[in-house]
Amino acid sequence: MKKKKWLSRAFGVAAAACMTVSGFSVYAEEAVVYDSMNPPIVEVEGGKLRGFMNENTYSFLGIQYATAERFGQPQPVEPWEGVKDAQVYGAVCPTNKMTEVSSDEFVWPHRYYPSNETCQYLNIWTQHLDETAKKPVMVFLHGGAFSNGASNETVAYDGKNLSEFGDVVVVTLNHRLNVLGCLNLSEYGEEYENSGNTGMADIVAALEWIQDNIEQFGGDPGNVTIFGQSGGSGKVVTLMHMPEAEGLFHKAIAESSGTASVLLEEESLKITELTLENLGLDESEVDQLKEIPYEDLLEAADAALATVKEEVGRNISWRPLQDNEYVMEEYCDFAAEIPFIAGTNFSERSSTVFIGDGRKNEWSEEETYANLTEMYGENADEIIEEFNRLFPEKKTADAYFYAPSYRNNVRSALENKIESATAPVYNYLFAFEAPVNGGVTPFHCAELIYVFHNVELPELTIATGGTQECLDMQDVVAQAWVNFAYTGDPSQEGLEWKPYSEVENGTMVFDVNSQFKVLDDQKMVDLMTAK
């Protein structure tokens, strides 16, 4: 992979090596002329878009890929005259109002942003604007279950550095969520057809937009990799259960979850019924749902969801609707040919990972043993033995932070995928502890900082510690993702991955010294989940 290098930046200490004239920064190595006065313009379906340069990366933010009425299916955007600005992120889908700063804000800095029901926007970062470049396209689906989140929800989701590092076209996108993306009104009239899946339909519309327009941004519509984390991972897997998504992507990565979390038809209809009831509306008044303020709609629907959750005894939340028409119960046939990576992080739980401040790494042997015994009772001894066998390079204290249930989930996801697969399936564990605040174990989301090669962003330098180890880690992780996008094989020099079908429990363990190994942690996971 070509890694572009900057001899200098337009600013800072290195600026002396960089000739600048008004509006132009001229970089030595590749003689790229960055002309801030005349930002790049690209013509897409509908009209022209004006992006901007971020160093030598062409950046186009907030491109509207569809429009939709509340509960309606996505429609093409009206063509426009002149040049439309695509220089800032578009509005995000409404969710619950935030009144508290997120508890993980320091290690996982957010970008809170204005929300609007018109939220069908995508963002593109690329190194080329010519149609012949045909670089791999990497489309990121954000997390936040199917309830919240956005393409720009966190600083880590900025696609510029990954595009530059891997010479790939990075796309991130917003779509409808929660009651706006999942409320199943299909029984109440034709106009509400597929309303239980408007969120997934938005994603399909974005992928179609990419098929039709990404060549202008140097992308190869024939080589699209979708990747997502947590809820985004669920979206990745769900797309492989959707006939309509056939041909829209060619490779898939599921980070920290690997299953298509869905609502069943009965559940979704019950939620709708109770939502109407909570709002004091009868069936004939269903159209009023389109007019009431979002906050009231969400409140009524969230309450309905909570009631149904209790009734069905299943841990449901806002999710796509498995109607066996738009979203199938089984993998679609086309999914068999999609190379697939699924993996988890060493510590997925947030409640235990932020204790930091040197405490974990300063635990005495006695403290470690006491903590593990408190958590795992009489299984502690065996867990310690297993843990030290599996992770000889880690401290025993780290066992306290291991995420057993996620490992179980991803294992079944991989096996489930293998059943129908002809293309290879790979597994990883991201186990790198950030050298900050006494050591921050790799929490749910942490790998994305490295996947997006974003350790250098100032907020993430702070969040990770920003040491050489962090820089090395992002090179290794991002290279795996990029190589997979290019070839379907995440291997790189010195780090070969074997398909999960060939090597049972074969796992790429990302850490200070990354290695592919047989991580047969089932016994330890069973001991940890026995309670």
Next chain:
Amino acid sequence: MKKKKWLSRAFGVAAAACMTVSGFSVYAEEAVVYDSMNPPIVEVEGGKLRGFMNENTYSFLGIQYATAERFGQPQPVEPWEGVKDAQVYGAVCPTNKMTEVSSDEFVWPHRYYPSNETCQYLNIWTQHLDETAKKPVMVFLHGGAFSNGASNETVAYDGKNLSEFGDVVVVTLNHRLNVLGCLNLSEYGEEYENSGNTGMADIVAALEWIQDNIEQFGGDPGNVTIFGQSGGSGKVVTLMHMPEAEGLFHKAIAESSGTASVLLEEESLKITELTLENLGLDESEVDQLKEIPYEDLLEAADAALATVKEEVGRNISWRPLQDNEYVMEEYCDFAAEIPFIAGTNFSERSSTVFIGDGRKNEWSEEETYANLTEMYGENADEIIEEFNRLFPEKKTADAYFYAPSYRNNVRSALENKIESATAPVYNYLFAFEAPVNGGVTPFHCAELIYVFHNVELPELTIATGGTQECLDMQDVVAQAWVNFAYTGDPSQEGLEWKPYSEVENGTMVFDVNSQFKVLDDQKMVDLMTAK
């Protein structure tokens, strides 16, 4: 002023020059050891706080300086055991919900953030943690009228670079705003005393906290400069009308406004009366105002404000209450000894400044004339003549973007301040056009990017163009602010400022070639405001 230089950063191209070990980045020139594993801890009134290092700047964010009930006066924070984290910004004061991305987002990138009525937080950036350092303290009061905004509302408000550039202690803060900061309930019971000024009382509490604690952060409580822009500038001037603020600051800078915008007692009481009426409450039910949801309270109070505005025929908004007790009509005596800078930007209006895209700078002589004639009618000829006399280095087209009324306002603010002043009073005009998107004239807020020396932040490199001219501009502007904070005189080598009282219309014009000159633009301003 010592400007610290980094031979290298912990990341990026220059990383090779930087030795790193796990958790430590060792910088060559000053041998500062940045230990991300063990963040800095400082003891303040109440307990210990854990900050973090941003390169070699000690950073403490989200320090709670007070607590308050709704409409109540700020109270000291309860002491705490152990170490409290001060690593992320605190919640901001609630305002109207944002449903649209701000139209100036590209050139003025925001940080939208969770809001909470408990919003009394301040942030500190400093180069020293020893009590003997005694560096000047620069306290920034954010803009947004008295209705919105926050200490971290925009990327430009990050204090790290100004602290590093000037070796000063930078403080930014949140306080109560709008109905929460200004609703005058003082007639309804003792507990509501001074409720019309809770916003300003929060600021006073913050300044008191700084007096009591800033030494631990290397600051000199005897040398505090307050600076603010737009609404923040109003707060700066208002503080000089408040007996309680005596001794809490020693120098003042008012950017893009220079008057203490206030509500008069009669107006404020009428707003309260109508707010109760809008909520269907009578006088005896006033306590219910403490319980109702903020959104309902704001809606009722905003409607009341709008009604009173129409009645009094004065362009009022949420503002501190001039009760002639807490906030006086005239400058307090102590203000006479406060050195003062007040200035404006070349283009304060936002509606005309974002047309960009090379258009303005590509106008033909005919187009320029047509546009100026459309705006200024028969005065266009004389305006062009005056403009070319005053700004021979600018294009005639720039006259279209000049902000005449702000110049009038600041002139009277300066003259008003001079009346009572023994300390010098200075004036500036920020006239630097950012080389981006065809040329972005210096809009309302633009100077803050340069004041905070933040051109190097990635978002602001993009927003400004990030060229050498931008870097030079931030050096000149930030140096003036820093020198003023150190000595009360903003002059620097090659750029001497004269007090406004000594040189009529004497103005420091910040531009590619900054110069102090007599900017006798009154005739042009009169022509422009004649309509």
